[in-house]
Amino acid sequence: MSLLPILLATTSALPWVLPRQAAAAPAPDGPEAVEGAVTRGLAFLIAAQELDGSWRFENEAYPGGQTALALYTLIESGVRRAHPTVLRAATFLETAEPGRTYSTACLILALEALDAAGNAQRIADLAEQLLAWQRGGFGYPEGLIDLSNTQYAALALRAAARAGFRVPNKAWSRIGESALALETADGGFAYRAGQRASGAMTAAGVAILLITRDALAAHRALPRRQREALAESIQGGIQWLDRHFAVELSPKLEREGGRDHPFVHYYLHGLERVGTLAKLERIGSHDWYAEGVTWLLAAQQEDGRWTNTQGAPEPTTCFALLFLERATAARSGRRGRGRRQYGSDSPANAVSLLAVGDSPLTLWISSFGADARSRYEWEGERGAGLRVARVEYLDGDDVVAEVPGDASTPCGSSRFATQVRFDEPGMRAMWARVHIVPPGGDAADAVVLESPTLAVPVTEALADWMLEYARDPTRNLLSRTTVDAHASSQLDDTWAPRWAVDGLQTRGWLCANEDEEPTLVLELAKSQRGNVLLFSMARGTPLEERLFAQPEVVDVIVNGLPPVRVSVDQDEQRKTRVELGRAVSVRRIELRIVARTPGRSYAGATGFMEVELQDRR
Structure with missing residues (x-):
């Protein structure tokens, strides 16, 4: 399941805090808009x-x-x-x-x-x-x-x-000299000798010289002549950026490209470095940050990503976020992201439930409604609160926490707070059920009041599999020997059988769309002793669910022995685990896909992203 819809659910209103009451409409490129763009960009990156x-x-x-x-x-x-x-x-x-x-x-x-x-x-x-x-x-x-x-x-x-x-000071000096050698006659900087200056490379050249200057000066290793030469070239580069200033493309003298120039986001992060390192609010007459923000906010896609003409959403989104966050600045005092709060206090609700955080999620009762207080406060206790026997907090139909009350006395300002941790990320439906004792009654007469349901996106739950999967490449015994991988077919060269044993979850093997008996065979040059086989299904990016056909049932054949039929976990973000029993000396692994679910874009193409053998004794 893709996390992106859940993550984007956190970006409504002010994404990390409660919306202000009766606030003026935020400026389209003001701080609140930037915060929202950053939150959506992070949601994309996380997903x-x-x-x-x-x-x-x-x-x-x-x-x-x-x-x-x-x-x-x-x-x-x-x-x-x-x-x-x-x-x-x-x-x-x-x-x-x-x-x-x-x-x-x-x-x-x-x-x-x-x-x-x-x-x-x-x-x-x-x-x-x-x-x-x-x-x-x-x-x-x-x-x-x-x-x-x-x-x-x-x-x-x-x-x-x-x-x-x-x-070493010598290393800094050589870096500075190398950058100066790529300075062009007009004050800009080029990627390599003999090429024209560009915005991205001029920003890079100026940043290098600023870093070099500061490093050498910190060690009292910057002679006046060298300092003056650096200062002149830094100033010349900044003037070049002023003369050719743009934020919608990385400028060259011929101004080739357009708003989707492939290096514009890389260039903007470079522009941020220049502005930050040189302590410039403006480059010439240009408010470089404000103009960059305006363009970036307009260029962001609905799902939070930024892209360029070559696609590349992952690095492009990183560069955009680093610009918006002014990442080159000193880190001391850098703020963290606020904790999200859900719910509101309303006298129309029998019970008002508030929640803050993620995992852990803190829940509490903020108030009881006017009608509930009128009906259930005891005589002589008006304004002192209801008599609460217990509060149950639920996620859907499941009680996830219970807080005892004291039905012998009014609750006063008690909030019955608790914290809940979740095993998996996902959207949660949180609500409260409050058991109260009505006037003149006892626990046997308890009345149940319910709060509205809060939709709470949980993205910070650390499931057991998460760190296990990150460590799996170091445990994969197939990486210790040469593996000859061949298959019944392949979709194309980018989905060749060998990619299913390369130790990466970023590419794998897919059979041809029309292959009726997809089979992957792995022959090990040197046998490896293991007791667990893992495989993950071939898939698009984590944001492209069910792009390819999904294997449902696989026959696993080890060393030519009779097949073991395995049902495949249908979550694309999970691996299927096959226990081999006692440790086996493995020379040959054959995986036959005997049933599959058609994909959205490829009805029959199916396969594996990675096959792993482990010894988990």
Whole structure:
């Protein structure tokens, strides 16, 4: 089940707090509108998380890169570090081996934002890796040096320095010199030597020089001549951004592209860096933040995402959120996101129920209605409250908490508060049932008063499977040997059999649409001893439910033994677990799909995202 409708349910009115009474209509691009846009963007990002805690975009080419960028964005946007989405992402990244400049840099940013002290050693190791790739500036790390990779390396080294890593002054000087070498004659900056300046790269160049200047100055390693040269180029870059200012595209001299230019959101985050690091409210005559906000709010899609001409909603949404949150600013004093409150106090209700939070959810009785007080307050106790025997709090038909009262005396200002934790995220129907003793009666005569039902979206419940799935790649025995994967058919090259054993939940195997007997066979070069087989069904993104046909029944054949028929969990966000009994030395696994439910876009194409073998003794 997709979390997005539930998450978006939290964005009505003021998304994280109660709406103000009789408030003036919010400005279309004022603080309340920005808060709403951020909340919707976060809802999209949270809902797009994969089973293993990762995010899908370019996860194969840049392992852990998008996941690190998303984690950094969540934290910088005020999401609690104990939020399940944060915990799942952090767990997935514990064993990530980024291997490329962008991914390594984003991982440093995420780890420093998450817990600089606790992650100090890993940050230092990653920073050392970055420095080993340095060639003045930075490439991918292979290939030519470019200003974009250099910018992310500089940002990461700045974060590493905050976490206690000592970046050599020589490294900072070389970064600055590399950026200056890409300055163009008109004061802008280019991606690589010989190219024209662009808005995205000019913002990157200015940000690099500002970071370099501040780092060298902090260590008294900035001679006057170098300081003056940096200042001149910084000023020249800011003037270039003023002359070619735009927020709907990343400007080039020929102003190619349009409002959906593929790098506009990346550019806007770069513009935010310049404004923040240079302490500029305006770039020339332009209020860069206000103009960026206006465009971003208009460009946001209904489900909370931002996209560019290449799609790429995950990184694009991250860049938009980082701009709106001014993420480059010092983190001290950064606010967290408020706790959501549900319900209202009304004299027309027999019982008014209020709730605040998520999981845990705090519930209490805020008041009893005028009619209930008139009918059930005892003689001589007018205004002192009803005599309450007990209060039951329910989720649908299930009593989830009970608070005892004292029917021998009026309740006064008692609120009968309780807290409830949930095992799974989902929409909850919360209401209260209050047992009161009427005038002159006793417990046997109790009358039941009921509150209206509150629709409460729960998104922060940490289910047992969440961290288990994030840790599963480290337990997968198939990763310890070469696996020859072949199948009865494949939908296309992007859904080849080998992707079902690559350790990632972001790609897998799908059979051809017309395949009548879909079968996946895995032959291990070296046998592995395990007792649990796990598989997850092939699917679109977490926001594209039932895109492909869903396997319903699978015959599992291990080492050629008689098949074991298994019913597949029909929740796309769950794995199916097959117990093999005692540990078995596995050389061959065959999965035959014998029944399936047609998909929305592909009636017959079905398969598996990942097959895993574990020893869970």
